[in-house]
Amino acid sequence: MMIKLLIDYQTFILQSYGGISRYFANIHHAAQAREDIESRVGLLYTRNYYLKDYPSPLNNALGQCLMKKQSRYHSWNKAYSRHLISKNDYTVLHPSYYNPYYIKYAKKPVVITVHDMIHERLPEYFDPGDFYVRFKRLCIENAAHIIAISETTKRDLQEILQVEESRITVVHHGYQMSPDLAGQHEEVNVRKPDSNYLLFVGDRKGYKNFPIFLTAVSELLKTDQTLKLICAGGGPFREAEQEMLMRLKVKDKVIQVSPTDNELKSLYQHAIAFIFPSLYEGFGLPILESFKNNCPVIASNNACFKEIGEDAIAYFDPHDQHSIAATIKEVMTNEPFKEKLISNGRKQLEKFSMELCMEKTMAVYRKVSG
Structure with missing residues (x-):
C-alpha cells in the first residue's frame, strides 16, 4: 500500500x-x-x-x-x-x-x-x-x-x-553522513582558532546549567593562560552573563561565536573537548556531532546522555562544580583516556x-x- x-x-x-x-x-x-x-x-x-x-x-x-x-x-x-x-x-x-x-x-x-x-x-x-x-x-x-x-x-x-x-x-x-565521508574524519577547511579551547554549544538559559558550568571552568581558565572557552551559538552574552564573566575574572578568556555549519564542524575538530552540562535533555545531537568530528565529550551524568553516549563520554555531576572541573581536568591531562573517548565515540556513532x-x-x- x-x-x-x-x-x-x-x-x-x-x-x-x-x-x-x-x-x-x-x-x-x-x-x-x-x-x-x-x-x-x-x-x-x-x-x-x-x-x-x-x-x-x-x-x-x-x-x-x-x-x-x-x-x-x-x-x-x-x-x-x-x-x-x-x-x-x-x-x-x-x-x-x-x-x-x-x-x-x-x-x-x-x-x-x-x-x-x-x-x-x-x-x-x-x-x-x-x-x-x-x-x-x-x-x-x-x-x-x-x-x-x-x-x-x-x-x-x-x-x-x-x-x-x-x-x-x-x-x-x-546522524547524516555524506556518502563519500562515512567512516572518515571530514576535515573542514576553516581557520583553526589561535589557542587551546573547550567548546560549549547552543543555548545557555535555565536548565542548560551554564552559570554552574562557567563557575566550575573559570578556575581552569585562570590557571592555564593558553586555555579559552568558546561558546558557539546561543546569541551574544547578555548583561547578567557579562557581569558574571567580570566577577569571575574570565571575560577575556570566554568567547561567543555564531558559526556556520562548516565553522562549527571545525570547532569540534580542534577543541580539547565538547562539554554538555545540561540538567536534562531529550536527546543531545551535539554528542553525535562531537563523535563524528573526533571530539571528546564531557557531559552531565543524566539518564539521556548515558543512553546516547554509554562509555564514550566522561560524566560529571552537573550540580557539583568540583565534579565538573575535575572531570574536565582529567580529560585535558590524561591523553590515553582522551583517545579512548574518541575511539568509543566513533563506535557509538554507528548505532545512530x-x-x-x-x-x-x-x-x-x-x-x-x-
Whole structure:
C-alpha cells in the first residue's frame, strides 16, 4: 500500500535552522527517496534552510515579497496546512510541532514526535504562562501513535502523562553522513582558532546549567593562560552573563561565536573537548556531532546522555562544580583516556545511522495506517 504522508508547516516557520526542522526535513527527503511513501509538506512559503528548494506554491520571489510580514508568514502557512488536512488526501499526518489546530480537521491517523519533556520535568525554568505545555498534552492525547526520541523521553511520557507503552515507539535521531565521508574524519577547511579551547554549544538559559558550568571552568581558565572557552551559538552574552564573566575574572578568556555549519564542524575538530552540562535533555545531537568530528565529550551524568553516549563520554555531576572541573581536568591531562573517548565515540556513532532512524519512522507510519 502506498502511504501518503503529510507533514504540517509549524517547525518550518519557527526555525530557519535547528534540530527539529532538520529532523522533519530528513523525514520528508527520506520518504521522497522511497517507492512506498509519498511526502508532502503543508507550506506556501518557508525561509527554512533545509527545505529551501521545496516546490511549494509561493517558494519564489513573489512569496518572498508577500511573506515579509511575520504575521502573514504564520497565518497563511497555517491556513494552507489546514486546507490540506481538510482535503483528507493523505494516509498519515505528522504535525511538526505542538499547535493542536489540526485536531478538529484530521480524519486520518496522526503521529506526534515528542522530543523531550523538559517543561514538565523542570517547570521552574520556564514561564508559567507557557501555553505549549497544554498544547503538547492535547497533541499527545489525540495522537494515534507517539515517537519518542529516547528511552528517557518514553519513560517521562509514561510517568508524567500515563501514556500507554503500546502507543509509544522509541526512534533515536540519526546522524547524516555524506556518502563519500562515512567512516572518515571530514576535515573542514576553516581557520583553526589561535589557542587551546573547550567548546560549549547552543543555548545557555535555565536548565542548560551554564552559570554552574562557567563557575566550575573559570578556575581552569585562570590557571592555564593558553586555555579559552568558546561558546558557539546561543546569541551574544547578555548583561547578567557579562557581569558574571567580570566577577569571575574570565571575560577575556570566554568567547561567543555564531558559526556556520562548516565553522562549527571545525570547532569540534580542534577543541580539547565538547562539554554538555545540561540538567536534562531529550536527546543531545551535539554528542553525535562531537563523535563524528573526533571530539571528546564531557557531559552531565543524566539518564539521556548515558543512553546516547554509554562509555564514550566522561560524566560529571552537573550540580557539583568540583565534579565538573575535575572531570574536565582529567580529560585535558590524561591523553590515553582522551583517545579512548574518541575511539568509543566513533563506535557509538554507528548505532545512530540516519537510515535506521528513517526505517523505524516509516515502520510507525505503516503501523498506524494498517
